[in-house]
Amino acid sequence: MSEDFFSRGFRGRRQKSEFSGRLPPGQYLERGFPVLSAGPTPHTPLANWDFSIVGEVDQPKRWSWDEFHALPRETITKDIHCVTKWSKLDTHWEGVSLDTLLAQVTSAASYVIAFSNGGYTTNLPLEEVTGGKAWVVDTYEGQPLEPQHGGPARLLVPTFTSGRAPSGFEACAWSTRTNRASGSRWATTITVTHGKKNAIGATELADR
Amino acid sequence: MERRTLLGRLSWQIGEVVATRPETVRAKSITLDLPGWMGHRAGQHVDVRLTAEDGYQAERSYSIASPPEEAPCVTLTVERLDDGEVSPYLTEELRIGDKLELRGPIGGYFVWEASMGGPLLLVAGGSGIVPLMAMLRHRAAVGSTVSTRLLYSSRSLEDVIYRDELDQLMKSSTMLEVVQTLTRAQPPGWMGYSRRIDTQMLREVAWPVDQRPLTFICGPTPFVETGAASLVELGHEPGRIKTERFGPTGEA
Numbered sequence: 001m002s003e004d005f006f007s008r009g010f011r012g013r014r015q016k017s018e019f020s021g022r023l024p025p026g027q028y029l030e031r032g033f034p035v036l037s038a039g040p041t042p043h044t045p046l047a048n049w050d051f052s053i054v055g056e057v058d059q060p061k062r063w064s065w066d067e068f069h070a071l072p073r074e075t076i077t078k079d080i081h082c083v084t085k086w087s088k089l090d091t092h093w094e095g096v097s098l099d100t101l102l103a104q105v106t107s108a109a110s111y112v113i114a115f116s117n118g119g120y121t122t123n124l125p126l127e128e129v130t131g132g133k134a135w136v137v138d139t140y141e142g143q144p145l146e147p148q149h150g151g152p153a154r155l156l157v158p159t160f161t162s163g164r165a166p167s168g169f170e171a172c173a174w175s176t177r178t179n180r181a182s183g184s185r186w187a188t189t190i191t192v193t194h195g196k197k198n199a200i201g202a203t204e205l206a207d208r
Numbered sequence: 209m210e211r212r213t214l215l216g217r218l219s220w221q222i223g224e225v226v227a228t229r230p231e232t233v234r235a236k237s238i239t240l241d242l243p244g245w246m247g248h249r250a251g252q253h254v255d256v257r258l259t260a261e262d263g264y265q266a267e268r269s270y271s272i273a274s275p276p277e278e279a280p281c282v283t284l285t286v287e288r289l290d291d292g293e294v295s296p297y298l299t300e301e302l303r304i305g306d307k308l309e310l311r312g313p314i315g316g317y318f319v320w321e322a323s324m325g326g327p328l329l330l331v332a333g334g335s336g337i338v339p340l341m342a343m344l345r346h347r348a349a350v351g352s353t354v355s356t357r358l359l360y361s362s363r364s365l366e367d368v369i370y371r372d373e374l375d376q377l378m379k380s381s382t383m384l385e386v387v388q389t390l391t392r393a394q395p396p397g398w399m400g401y402s403r404r405i406d407t408q409m410l411r412e413v414a415w416p417v418d419q420r421p422l423t424f425i426c427g428p429t430p431f432v433e434t435g436a437a438s439l440v441e442l443g444h445e446p447g448r449i450k451t452e453r454f455g456p457t458g459e460a
Contacts, residue, residue: 005222005309007258009301012266013293026257026267028293038317040436040446085267148433 030086041148057105071096078158095137225306231369235287236299245280250342251319254312268294271339275346287335318452326354327415333361333427357385359413364393407438417443426452
């Protein structure tokens with residue numbers, strides 16, 4: 001607002017220098033793991049879990065939990081920065097790269113839409129989630145990912161503010177068409193699976 | 209039109225502190241006069257931004273405690289976290305006449321308006337009462353008769369935020385019931401619950417499943433997890449249970 005506004009008497013608790021360079025302006029270092037969700041946490045039995053890629057693809061693909069686990073896995077160490085201002089440094093995850101998953105379908109699409117089992121969706125340009133930038137992860141700090149953090153599996157896109165990556169998601173679709181009329185990047189052609197509920201609050205945050 | 213509204217709530221604006229009020233030893237209400245306020249709905253929150261003289265900034269989100277009917281005044285209730293950066297400033301340093309920078313309102317999901325009806329079940333853990341109090345104040349301000357139950361968990365009687373006002377609200381509306389649980393210390397003769405919320409407590413307090421209550425739960429993450437999971441276990445529709453969590457997992 002005004003350039004020279006300051007809060008009388010506020011000094012602030014500066015971050016320790018060893019971390020300060022890794023925190024974007026306004027973010028604070030969080031040692032716990034806050035939960036961002038808008039309803040009861042879905043508990044998806046592994047026997048019912050699946051992950052699929054549908055939409056503008058030559059042949060839709062679907063993986064059961066066991067099939068998903070047979071895919072080549074990667075370990076990921078990343079800093080995550082949530083839109084609600086907390087950051088966690090050096091988080092360790094394991095999962096399957098979207099490069100690996102998307103290599104199993106043929107498409108000319110340029111966007112992906114991820115659908116979570118709570119009905120939350122997010123739309124990301126393909127270039128933002130390929131080339132080692134996004135994973136479907138099921139393990140956090142060596143343990144199975146807890147339901148309240150999106151377990152059994154969630155999308156991890158560290159380059160995006162984490163509130164935008166849906167947790168507990170079941171399907172991933174993509175499209176070449178975007179909804180130009182409204183000026184948004186949301187694709188218009190997708191009808192895919194959805195489930196119970198989760199993370200609608202993340203939609204609000206993504207709107208900010 | 210929509211664009212202007214969006215920019216309006218995303219722009220930082222400066223309010224002046226016109227009143228402060230200690231609610232408990234750790235919680236304080238701060239009332240701001242915001243001439244540019246575009247209105248809000250009960251349950252929404254704001255971002256508050258503090259700026260040091262050298263430009264260093266810290267930003268946090270706080271729920272709005274006041275009802276829409278009090279605009280352009282907006283009241284926040286802030287609980288001091290001992291290791292916090294922003295809450296100690298807001299609760300101990302900030303005083304009447306100071307300016308505070310904020311933006312909002314934010315959030316379109318965890319909101320209740322009288323027109324949404326009920327019956328309403330509000331479940332609060334600690335300072336999770338704040339956005340639910342905005343709902344109760346809105347309900348009172350518009351003279352709503354929506355059947356409402358509040359289950360409010362605090363550590364002790366001294367930690368109960370809005371204690372007198374809740375009593376008043378309950379006396380002035382026969383359609384409002386307030387049920388409290390004190391988890392750590394209870395005064396002599398305490399008639400309420402004396403334990404953390406659980407399925408049995410919600411079975412006793414929540415509306416029957418066939419009345420399809422609209423539920424709002426706000427509190428620390430483990431509290432909300434327990435409350436929401438218990439209600440689902442009792443047969444309530446997940447789609448009618450809205451939650452707002454704060455703090456990391458595993459926090460007491």
